[in-house]
Amino acid sequence: MIFDADLRPVVDDVLGANADTAPGELWALLTELGWPGVGVPEDDGGAGGDLAAVAELAAGVGRHAAAVPLIETGLAAWALAGAGLPIAATAERAALALAPAGTVEARRDPDAGDDAADWVLDGTVARVRWLPEVPTVVLVVEQADATVVAVLDAPPSAAPPADPTAPGSAAGAAGGVERDLAGEAAGPLRLDGLRLPADRVAVAPARLAADVLDRTAVLRAAAISGAVERACTLTKDHVTTRQQFGRPLSALPAVRQLVAGLAVERDLLDAALTVAVTRPGSGTAAAVRAVAARTAGTVATDTHQLHGAIGITQEYPLHLVTRRLWSWRDDEGTQRRWERLLGDEVVRTGSDEPLWALVTGASV
């Protein structure tokens, strides 16, 4: 999938040449290139660029299995800009914590009682990717009539749990860094009466929380499409070079059919991504996220099958993308959760109008 034809070769040059660069050094390079700010308006301190450009970067992260929080930092900056907060807090990498309605309570300190009063946060976000390896967490709290966006200092990596009473500090995973199947840090964000000064919190329209979630879904799907592409490329190379029964695996009809099936899965994911990027909205985001989760599972299964035993070794690079596919597909909810979200929208009126509007984009 090509989202931005000018950007794609640059992404491949940079991430391809730095596959073994240490994460900190790579991050410095990406910052120099301005990538974390892509998609954030220049007036807000970002690098500008449309959703397609950000999706191209996300796909690059997937294709090259880049172990950097590029997608999350960009989303965090985008959320801050959307709430009118300065994005500078994300400069040294940030995680994004999405708190659906009812999971985190954000309130003004009742003892103070003016606009300069501190905020108090209570609750838990079950899983935040990159926490606690990054210095900053941007928390997006969904409320009935507003979105509360807050900038938190994340606890330092591999350190004992931070003192939850220290100003601006959030407790991460107890006892060091938890890593998920992708090999990326991830952990729960626990807020137990955390106090934040007023300049680290903003109240934005209710729509912002949904917009951040939609954008996260689309970019996760783009990252999955990148990992899917790499898995398929590795597979085609393998089946055309690996000889068995005196000929390449690709001569076997059963192998050819499985490879063709992978191509069709990719067609569908690319098509859903095209819809989500050209017609952004909650419906198209949920659709592409559901399709991406399904594709991730099928592609991981079939590319491993086609690789045989070599594919399940550490030395062969397939696991770099398949482990990410297994992990990423369940971020922000599994396939079924996204399907239910979409299903609720589809059955909303009892007629097929909402479905048809989703599918065709027609406004009549």
Place this chain on the structure above:
Amino acid sequence: MADPHDRLRREVRAFVAAAGIAARNDSWLRGYDPDFTRELGRRGWIGMTWPTEYGGGGRSNTERFVVTEELLRAGAPVTAHWTADRQIGPTILRVGTEDQRAEILPKICRGEVVVGLGLSETEAGSDLAAVRTRATPIDGGWSITGAKVWTTSAHHATHLYILARTGEGASKHEGLTEFLVDADTPGITVRPILDLVGEHHFNEVILDDVHVPDDRVLGTVGAGWKQVTEQLAFERGGVERYLSTYPVLAAMIRTVARHPDRAATERLGELAARLTALRQLGLQLADALDQGEAPVRLAAGLKLAGTRFEKDVVETARYVFDVCEGDAEAHRLLVDGLAVVPGASIRGGSSEVLYTVISRAELPR
């Protein structure tokens, strides 16, 4: 963001709503209604993309796409003109003579032409190039003898498209030629083949020394294989490859809205997500046709995934109509849909053939 074709879409919807259509699945193959077809012709919705000099609308494939998707959404009876509009008209435009274009295309646009496709034979199904129907040169034309099967609407046809062998070559793909034969030519016998539920849509067409003038050859003698494979991009890449069971899907939405169920809602969400992707692929194909391409590989992928989707719609409906208490109409559509889906992944290129087409593109030998 307003869709640029909203106005056209509104026109089609208003027409469909006023027509009071009883939706059925597969309405492009099992919904023969010549009056409805002629009415569509009067509104300019047949041959939409063809030049106006031949009676066409001079519009884009994307606009045609909007019209066809609205018609199939409603399960409208569009069989009478479907084949002529979808693939034979475009073939005549691409490879036909000026006389053929001037004679036949305006009639198709008026909804007066019903074409039966004479491709498959008893010994040539997926292996289409194995056709044995033979055309031998006679004075001023050809004599065609052979037999075709699975010809939809041959019993209503004004014209029969016939793929016949006119010579031998190094491979069986050489020496094939396409003809467009007037259906009332002496020597043609049409026999019904009833489908599994007893309906008459298919036919066997027997050709016994059928005399066809030279001006009924489509394109180049001997170049039939190349022409027919290009035609298949039109045949495989349309909305009918994923919307054939849409009436069942719409009935599921009605049913779940009345009797909410979480698992049923999730399943509808899954189908909605897949349909969103399939429809975008269909739109991309229409775009590709507008660019003058014959996207054979993409069309194969769409048909493969689309017919799988049609089957999953019907399978899902079994569950949904059970737990959410589908009404009599819902169950009627389900039974109707069950009868449709076995053929969906066979007609127009079986899934196995499509896998082969795609794997050749993915893994060139």
